Amino acid sequence: MKFFSTKDLKNKNQRKHKVSVHKDEKQPLQAEDIFTAEEWELKNTDVIAHRIEDNKRILEELIGLGTSFDIVFREMEYVGKKAALLYFNGYAKDEVMVEVVKQLTRVKPEELGSNTIDSFIKKIIPHIQVEKVHTMSGAVQKLMIGSSILFVENASEAIAIDAKDYPVRSIEEPTLEKVVRGARDGFVETMMLNVTMVRRRVKDPRLKFELMTIGERTRTDMCIAYINDIVDLDLVKSVKDKISQIEVDGLPLGDKQLEEELLGRTWNPFPLVRYSERPDVISSHLLEGHVVLFVDTSPSAMILPTTFFHHVQHAEEYRQTPTVGTYFRWVRFFGILASIFLLPMWFLMVTEPSVKPEALAWIGPQETANVPLILQFLIAELGVDMLRMAAIHTPQPLTAAMGLIAAIIIGEFAVKTGLFVTEVVLYMAVAAIGMFATPSYELSVAIRLVRLVLLVAVAFFKVPGFVIGTTAILLILIFQRSFNAPYMWPFIPFNAKALFSIAIRKPFQQPKVRPSITKPVDSTRKPR
Structure with a gap:
């Protein structure tokens, strides 16, 4: 019987799967390195x-x-x-x-x-x-x-x-998208359960979940969800083509890494896709013609395309009456605007008293501190970020104690020792509340960076810095696109009816058509 060694297989390039080969080929062959002709053939075929x-x-x-x-x-x-x-x-x-x-x-x-x-x-x-x-x-x-x-x-x-049983945690309410009234079920790390929760809400045979696999090593399962007779099929094809072209070892961090692969290399801080852990939110977007991506091991789903205004709406607005929902929405809008512009505008009026209206003459620090204002703002911003990260990493029983330490001891003694003026702490707290009132966590982080940029621009260039900085941010938002959808729609390009729907939470029965941003094939909401 003829025998072959791993050295023969390597030189002839006849093996499909590698075996253990000695680094030093002068060493004598071991028993596990020798195969019969039958075994050699088995190792070179996929049988x-x-x-x-x-x-x-x-x-x-x-x-x-x-x-x-x-x-x-x-x-x-x-x-x-x-x-x-x-x-x-x-x-x-x-x-x-x-x-x-x-x-x-x-x-x-x-x-x-x-x-x-x-x-x-x-x-x-x-x-x-x-x-x-x-x-x-x-x-x-x-x-x-x-x-x-x-x-x-x-x-x-x-x-x-197929008799598998994945490890899975119990279904519970998402911590980032809580509601006073409404469903308490949220996505978990098992894709099949997440898909089932959406299927339970949308019992339409035209709802499709197309399975794909990504990653040479991780072989991560993901699926593309859409309603066949509503969604723009060109959008579905574009998403599938981009996913099929992804060549990576794997997606151990799930949907976030998939997002970066789909969007390409960009340093834009604003989120171009929306994440949600609520099956009712995902179902609503599917009925509007959006495409949703589920990734196994990720307890959230990715919605696309999305605009800036998708990130400032919350399910709680639709769990109340239209009047109350509209009020909540405007409070949230005010909080977001305050989070972006309150600190830079106050800082500008303090450093440039000529731009301060007479009616606001009382605005300004009544006392002085040992640290310049811009450093006070930067230290306060870093302190809020450190507090947020500490809250994430602190065990649950100790979070209340940590909050007391940060709010009472650090804040109070920072003012008493002359490190901060009282107004800086006050306005920083208002801006932080507005930031946390933002429904999208990704957008709240982007807002924090925008606020820092405006503060630095005002510190160096005063009024021109504020104007140029604000204009540059608006231009970035205007020219940004999410899967070929204008990011600032319906503000730019202007759509009066759609903008009114964002400003006012309409009654459920009133909208007759789906949003045009998704280019739905069936644009009517009511059954024919």
């Missing part, structure tokens, strides 16, 4: 071997069988045929697999036809999601997403049993 032992040896190289403790290769024998069950110990649903093994032990020889695999699938295995796999790579791919693989002696195919 499922007839012998269980050969499959086992191939799997040792492909997936680390025998090295990774969580991979189980359960060898058995039924009606005179050897078989093996391959699965990840953490994925397998125990009660289902126990039932499968019990059923296999009851198999009688006369129940097996000429094709053993077909007989197992059609007559024996008691599970609803079972399919054949024809290649070893296909079997490994099914294994990696949680399926259990059954190999049978003298069969060139295997059986994939």
Whole structure:
């Protein structure tokens, strides 16, 4: 019998999967480096071997069988045929697999036809999601997403049993999108559960969830959701084309990394997609013609295209009467504007008294401090950011104590020691409240950066700095596009009806058409 070494395989470039090759080729060959002609052929093809032992040896190289403790290769024998069950110990649903093994032990020889695999699938295995796999790579791919693989002696195919049980936390209300009244269910890290929560709200057969896989190593599952007869299919095709062109090792951070891959390299701080953890919010956007992306392991969904005004609306506005919802919306708008412009405008009027109206002559620091105003603002901004990060990393029982320390001890003694003037603390607190009132966390972070830019511009250039800085920010917003949708729509380009709908929360029955920004195929909201 002729033998081959790993050195022969390397030189002839005939192996598809690498094996362990000694770095120093002068060392003598070991037993594990020598293969028979039959084994060599198996390792150069993507076939499922007839012998269980050969499959086992191939799997040792492909997936680390025998090295990774969580991979189980359960060898058995039924009606005179050897078989093996391959699965990840953490994925397998125990009660289902126990039932499968019990059923296999009851198999009688006369129940097996000429094709053993077909007989197992059609007559024996008691599970609803079972399919054949024809290649070893296909079997490994099914294994990696949680399926259990059954190999049978003298069969060139295997059986994939989708009996996985992903680790999942309980469904609870999202912390970033709380409402006083309304649903309390929020997305979790399992994509199938998230999709089901949306499907429960939109029982339309035209609602599609197209599955795709991203990442050479992580093989992350994600899906594109849309309603087929509402959405602009050109938008769907554009999103799918961009996703199919992504070439990365993986997406361990889920939807955020997918967003950066879709949008390209940009330093724009404003969010171009909207995230939501609420299935009712996602369902509403699907009915407006948006495309939604779900990524497995991410407890939020990505909505696109979005505009600036999508980020300043909240579900609470639609859980109240139109009058109350409109009031809440205007309070939120005021908070966002105050968060951006209150500190820069106050700083400008203090440093340039000539621009201060006579009616506001009382505005200004009544006392002086040992630190310049611009440094006070920068220190206060950094302090708020440090407080936010500390709140994230502080254990829950200690957050109240940390807040007291920051608000009472640090704030009070900073004023008493002359480090801050009282007005700086006051206006900084108002700006921080407006920032936290922003529904979109991503937009609130962008607003903080904009405020810092305006403060620095006023400090160096006074009135021209404020005017030029504000104009530059507006131009960035105007010329920005989210998947070819104008970011400042309906303000620019101007759409009076759509802008009125943003300013006033209309009654549910009043809107008759969907927003034109998504270019819906079916623009009518009412059934025909």
